[in-house]
Amino acid sequence: MSASKSRQAAADLLIETLDNRRTLDEAMELSETYGALTGPDRGFARAMASAALRQLGRIDKGLAPFLNRPIETAVPPARALLRIGAAQSWILDTPAHAVVSETVNAAKHWARARSASGFLNAVLRKAVNDRTAFDAAPVTSVWPDWLTVELMTSLGVEGASALARLQMEEPDLDLTVRDEGFAEDLAKRIGAKRVGLGSLRVASGDVAGVEGYRAGDWWVQDAAAAIPAQLLGIEPGQTVFDLCAAPGGKTMQIAAMGAKTVAVDRSKTRLQRVEENLERTGLQDGVEIVAANAETWSPGEQADAVLLDAPCSAFGTLRRHPEGAWIKGPDDIARFPEVQLRLLKAAAGLVKPGGTIVYCVCTPLKREGADVVAAALKDTELERAPISAEEAGPFASALTGAGDLLTLPLGDFAHDAFFISRLRRKA
Structure with missing residues (x-):
């Protein structure tokens, strides 16, 4: 050639x-x-x-x-x-x-x-x-001018510059292990290091070539993306709704915790990938797959906990998908907050009184994170269940004054930028 x-x-x-x-x-x-x-x-x-x-x-x-x-x-x-x-x-x-x-x-x-x-x-x-x-x-000129303004408005110069510098490098590969009891042994065998709240990190490369892939011992998931499911506080046998579930990383986490898991997504095509991942990891028996719009879905029962990974601008994952800065425009992202608020309000009606909702978006934009939560708190029976420093672990410095997490890559290791808020339905 x-x-x-x-x-x-x-x-x-x-x-x-x-x-x-x-x-x-x-x-x-x-x-x-x-x-x-x-x-x-x-x-x-x-x-x-x-x-x-x-x-x-x-x-x-x-x-x-x-x-x-x-x-x-x-x-x-x-x-x-x-x-x-x-x-x-x-x-x-x-x-x-x-x-x-x-x-x-x-x-x-x-x-x-x-x-x-x-x-x-x-x-x-x-x-x-x-x-x-x-x-x-300037380092922030990796993006179009309008996006630079958006990110600097939400993050300041230091935060935006950190995101830009990360985008300029190929990211490592983070893995979530199906059985935490084997994580240390697997880390030694594949030469991985522990990061975040238990993720394994290896050099970027052929995913299928990493030991344990075909056996379903792990799945690819950024260390920051693995946080939301760990904040649900669920017990084996409890019912959890995973809304906007595809491609299924968080679904597999919840299923691995022993919960009765219902994975909901409006895209049948994307749900096929969820099913494939569940079968590869052997977690399919504990999961029900539902193709539905989470805004209008009516399951006939309420869950002990709900995880809502809402559709968003995804600007926190630009180091993995840098084209996202160029294939979306201001008009594309302007619609997200309204959709996110509708989904969060719908989630409030799907959880039992006293139950937990974790809302997350893989973007650092304030209008898709903190602003959406603030609006939902005004119009629903939800209240904050602040995340503690102990729960956040190495992400503790990312805690906001309200007890949410904004995982900017300013610490000791690179990761995606997520906004995560834990809420509780008033009893």
């Missing part, structure tokens, strides 16, 4: 994500060019696309001095190849001659880009020799 094919595939992935508004995972499934690659060629294509997405805003600022007009005015293939070329040179340290020659060769795949070969060649020759503007760009 020629080296230009990897560049072609990487550019194709960028077009699928940025122009067709797909996730990188979806793009990799859809791209025939990427799918035709194997081994190191495929790995390099993914690395180029990922690097470009992680620092897209900085790359565009770095390229600007070499362009006569905004990069967005270039045809999609040429625009993607410029970004892929810059990512190779400035982030992946690819030799300059390969960056220029192979990236320009990749343009031959697209009729609209062939005529731009001279333009690509001229710009990339300058870029490989001058990264001044790229290096000078």
